[in-house]
Amino acid sequence: MQEGFLEEPDITDPLIIEQVINATGKGAYRSVKKILEYIIPSYVEKGILDPAIPTIHLRISGDGRNVGRKVKHVMITIALLDDSINICKPNYHYTTILFPGSENYPTLKVAANALTQELQELSNVGIVINNTLWNFEFFFSSDWKFLATCLGFNAANSNNFCPWCEITKNQRGNGQNDWTISKSMSSLNENSTAYPGHKLPPLFNMISLKNHVPDKLHIMLRITDRLWELVLQEIKNEGLFNDITRNIIIKEMENLKIRFEFWNIHGTNNWNYTSLMGDDKLCVLRNFNLTKLFDPERAALIKSLWDGFAELYDLLGEKTTDPQYFRLKAKVWCELFLKKTVIDSKTNTILEQGLYRSSDITPYIHVLVSHVWEFMLIHKRWGLNAFSCSAVEKKNHDHVCYFFKKTLKNGGKFQNKTSAICEILEHENRLLFYTQNNISLSYPKPQYIHIL
Ligand SMILES: [Zn+2]
Known part of the structure; x- marks a missing residue:
């Protein structure tokens, strides 16, 4: 299983860095409900979802890609675990949130506001599509830093370092095996500082802590x-x-x-x-x-x-x-x-x-x-490979390399600062159409792009 072991490098191209820095503060959001309304009928048609068992297992993933030293390009996506064949492919992770900036709690809280509201609603009442009421089980997957940030939790080098149990640094010696998942989201929802090291309310508080799955990559x-x-x-x-x-x-x-x-x-x-x-x-x-x-x-x-x-x-x-x-x-x-x-x-x-x-x-x-x-x-039903962040990392990396360079190419001048972000989401909208209709869609790999 080599393909799960990819790690996308940081982006160091100075032209891309400049473009991304210029776009800082401009983000975009695509409605999860609208994406679902569009994709669910085709998943039903393909037999991946069954209206007789109307539960959708929706994975939310986050990735912050370093672009130079100062800025990150943050992407949050959704994907259906039910579509196990395609869960490792970037095109089947649908982008909802996109912004260049920092991967810190206050920024993510603002950026994810519309998403968390929609997820809460989906969690409470579900969504009716073609006369079927679909309900949801949510999952979250990302690297450690992103996950801890979204949980309002300490950094990995803190004394209380584990998001799932209450181990402290000096307890790392004996009996590693005796620590099991002991915290719960419901306790954090009652009191966001219920456990040492938890400082702020979790952003995705409708997702159980057991479903916050660490990335095997x-x-x-x-x-x-x-x-x-x-x-x-x-x-x-x-x-x-x-x-x-x-x-x-x-x-x-x-x-x-x-x-x-x-x-x-x-x-x-x-x-x-x-x-x-x-x-x-x-x-x-x-x-x-x-x-x-x-x-x-x-x-x-x-x-x-x-x-x-x-x-x-x-x-x-x-x-x-x-x-x-x-x-x-x-x-x-x-x-x-x-x-x-x-x-x-x-x-x-x-x-x-x-x-x-x-x-x-x-x-x-x-x-x-x-x-x-x-x-x-x-998560035996899905296997831990289904939570790998490799596909989302690849998607984020390729998008940044391709679209931020493309903005430069268009006329050679710095243009409307939001255009790369908008272009990515427009590209994603087209992608929805193509992937749902089994038409292959590709854009050239970043290394083939040359600036004239
Ligand atoms: Zn632990």
């Missing part, structure tokens, strides 16, 4: 980052992070056909390195020869941790994985992660090598070990 990307960081940290602690080691790493990356560089951060002793894209991360995780960096015993220990993680990633994508089996596997993996060094107190020699400390456990690792099995269980 980001779980995997960020944990791989952590495992790699820990290896580099260990080399630094040994005082071996020098040119020789850096060259060994670059050579090994070359063997794996991955372009990789280190560069010194000006005026410091710190080094930065190429941030790897999704597929390359997976390749490093599975194939990087750790014996180039460590003695055979150490290399084998770290390798077993990396392999265990790659296995968890595979299991995560399989709809047939037994959640209890995953729970057990994740527990064993976490124990290995936290393996303690055993020292002979008499001779002061190492009897058994250990790995990492509980403070090395990141929020994503906590979620993988403690909550993923539970999400698998709760």
Whole structure:
């Protein structure tokens, strides 16, 4: 399952950045009810929805794409989980909200106001289309930051870091497996500060907390980052992070056909390195020869941790994985992660090598070990792949690259600042027609666009 492992890069084209910054403050909204009125009849026609079982499982997704350093392009979409064949395709995620700006609570609250009102109404009374009263179950999926922001919750580095349980930073050590989803949206609706770390009323308070599903793509990307960081940290602690080691790493990356560089951060002793894209991360995780960096015993220990993680990633994508089996596997993996060094107190020699400390456990690792099995269980009908944000990220990335460049192309002058946003939604309206009628619609890939 390679296709679920894509990560869209930040947008760094200065022309696009300038256009997006110019458009900051201008947003757009397409009515969810109107989109549903348009698409539901065709889903019924195709047999994806059945009026005899009139429940629609609607997934709301959010994505904030970095455009340069200062601004984000934020997109919120809806998609039908019921359409399981198309849930991974960008064209079947319908854009409702679009704006360039910040991905913070006050901005999102204003931008999502019309959407949340419509969702509340759909949740309360449903919607009648062709004499069928449809009701809804809602789901929410995004990366950690977006999800926490929409929940009015702390940042991931806070003492209370988990949106689903009440674990604190110093409780990361033992019994990771005993934390289960313990908070509820109904408690937050009664009192938005019911749990430590919750500061503001959740924006999508009609969606249960169990249906706020973490994105498996980001779980995997960020944990791989952590495992790699820990290896580099260990080399630094040994005082071996020098040119020789850096060259060994670059050579090994070359063997794996991955372009990789280190560069010194000006005026410091710190080094930065190429941030790897999704597929390359997976390749490093599975194939990087750790014996180039460590003695055979150490290399084998770290390798077993990396392999265990790659296995968890595979299991995560399989709809047939037994959640209890995953729970057990994740527990064993976490124990290995936290393996303690055993020292002979008499001779002061190492009897058994250990790995990492509980403070090395990141929020994503906590979620993988403690909550993923539970999400698998709760959402068994759909599988966690159905909540991947990859399609929405791709849609947002491609839209920004294509439409903001296109505005420049039109006459070469900066035009009406809202035009790119409007164009995207006009494009989406056409898309609705084409996807519902099975006509293929494509626009050229961003890299083929040249400015005259
Ligand atoms: Zn938790």
